[in-house]
Amino acid sequence: MTSSEQLYQRGLKALPGGVNSPVRAMRSIGRDPIFIASGYGSHIRDVDGNDYVDWVGSWGPLILGHAHPDVTKAVTESVRRGTTFGAPTEGEVRLAELIAERIPSVEMLRMTSSGTEATMSALRLARAVTGRDRILKFAGGYHGHVDGLLSEAGSGLATQGIPASPGVPAAAAAETVTVPFNDPEALDNALKEHRFAAAIVEPVPANMGVVPAAEGFFKQLQEGIHANGGLLIADEVITGFRVHFNGGQAYTGLEPDLTVMGKIIGGGLPAGAVGGSRELLERFAPAGDVYQAGTLSGNPLAVAAGLATLAKLEPDAYVRLEALTARLVEGFAKAPNLSVGSVPGLLTPFFRAQAPTRYAEAAECDQEAYGAFARALLARGVYPPASQFEAWFPSLAHTDADVDRTLAAVAEALEELA
Numbered sequence: 377m378t379s380s381e382q383l384y385q386r387g388l389k390a391l392p393g394g395v396n397s398p399v400r401a402m403r404s405i406g407r408d409p410i411f412i413a414s415g416y417g418s419h420i421r422d423v424d425g426n427d428y429v430d431w432v433g434s435w436g437p438l439i440l441g442h443a444h445p446d447v448t449k450a451v452t453e454s455v456r457r458g459t460t461f462g463a464p465t466e467g468e469v470r471l472a473e474l475i476a477e478r479i480p481s482v483e484m485l486r487m488t489s490s491g492t493e494a495t496m497s498a499l500r501l502a503r504a505v506t507g508r509d510r511i512l513k514f515a516g517g518y519h520g521h522v523d524g525l526l527s528e529a530g531s532g533l534a535t536q537g538i539p540a541s542p543g544v545p546a547a548a549a550a551e552t553v554t555v556p557f558n559d560p561e562a563l564d565n566a567l568k569e570h571r572f573a574a575a576i577v578e579p580v581p582a583n584m585g586v587v588p589a590a591e592g593f594f595k596q597l598q599e600g601i602h603a604n605g606g607l608l609i610a611d612e613v614i615t616g617f618r619v620h621f622n623g624g625q626a627y628t629g630l631e632p633d634l635t636v637m638g639k640i641i642g643g644g645l646p647a648g649a650v651g652g653s654r655e656l657l658e659r660f661a662p663a664g665d666v667y668q669a670g671t672l673s674g675n676p677l678a679v680a681a682g683l684a685t686l687a688k689l690e691p692d693a694y695v696r697l698e699a700l701t702a703r704l705v706e707g708f709a710k711a712p713n714l715s716v717g718s719v720p721g722l723l724t725p726f727f728r729a730q731a732p733t734r735y736a737e738a739a740e741c742d743q744e745a746y747g748a749f750a751r752a753l754l755a756r757g758v759y760p761p762a763s764q765f766e767a768w769f770p771s772l773a774h775t776d777a778d779v780d781r782t783l784a785a786v787a788e789a790l791e792e793l794a
């Protein structure tokens with residue numbers, strides 16, 4: 377047995393499915409999980425000493441790659457001064473100021489320890505502000521494992537083919553209206569039929585694979601939800617500081633009332649945030665009456681990692697990320713059985729003739745083929761997302777040599793499949 381196999385056997389007795397988050401188990405690509413020992417730059421090494429070009433990057437946070445020297449230094453310096461105080465620190469103010477400078481719709485923010493908590497808090501705020509309960513979301517959109525947002529969610533739920541989850545109260549599920557993405561008529565009908573507290577959307581949906589919005593769809597959503605009397609929540613947990621210097625909303629022209637962030641802003645440590653106008657954010661306690669709290673919210677280590685990460689993300693970083701993404705997209709697009717969904721910094725090769733425009737189409741992809749493809753890549757030292765419904769995450773640590781090695785492995789893997 378390999379060391380990964382041994383750890384998995386032990387893990388199965390100590391952790392449900394051997395993991396702490398479902399997609400890590402690699403079940404949907406038909407194999408057992410790989411236990412990772414270390415990562416540096418664009419590469420990771422497993423406990424058996426195998427080296428991989430990593431296209432997952434911990435599912436989004438690691439836009440600078442693993443163990444970036446600046447992040448390591450910032451976290452190391454911070455940890456020496458103590459790990460948490462349950463009292464405010466300077467770094468939190470600086471991080472909030474920096475994010476507010478970059479994201480036009482954000483004047484203030486409240487930090488959390490995860491993206492899930494941030495979306496949960498944003499919904500509470502929207503409900504308090506509007507006095508309404510109902511939420512509009514899109515099929516295939518993933519917004520963390522919040523009860524009311526698990527209906528027809530992407531990411532791990534899509535991977536396992538489960539429309540919702542047992543354990544979600546019927547009352548919570550009933551307050552969520554799910555609409556197909558890029559379907560103007562369905563959106564119009566939902567907006568006519570219900571009075572919403574908010575609509576929540578990823579500026580670039582990336583949890584059913586990468587599926588950008590069709591021309592005009594976000595304009596309809598934004599005008600429609602405002603006419604309805606609800607707020608627009610942009611879930612930028614993935615897109616925030618990945619697809620554009622000023623956030624996914626600048627890339628897509630979305631003008632949300634509330635923005636949810638996570639992943640990159642924690643630089644690889646646990647962090648999330650809800651941002652928006654001063655007027656809305658000051659409804660949060662203690663400025664206002666909407667309760668929201670967290671022992672480790674705005675944790676000094678996470679804030680140090682986030683600040684060090686954002687410091688590296690100058691406009692030229694996005695030019696490099698875009699060029700890197702384009703080379704991968706070009707390579708994938710050459711394969712006859714693949715289509716590609718992409719924006720700068722995010723891409724998904726789909727085993728489908730045409731790139732999907734909504735979840736029902738993404739679900740038609742040949743998942744068996746994706747599984748065989750992913751296994752063949754792993755055997756060649758390339759680590760892809762272990763699901764057809766997740767994005768590939770290029771980082772600034774990836775080199776042209778990494779792309780060459782990946783595309784060579786892709787060509788071999790596709791040949792093996794055929």
Ligand SMILES: *Cc1c(COP(=O)(O)O)cnc(C)c1O
Nearest residue numbers: 490491492518519520613614638
């Ligand atoms: C990852 C993700 C979340 C949840 O963040 P966690 O930190 O995993 O709780 C929410 N929304 C989107 C778009 C995500 O990709």
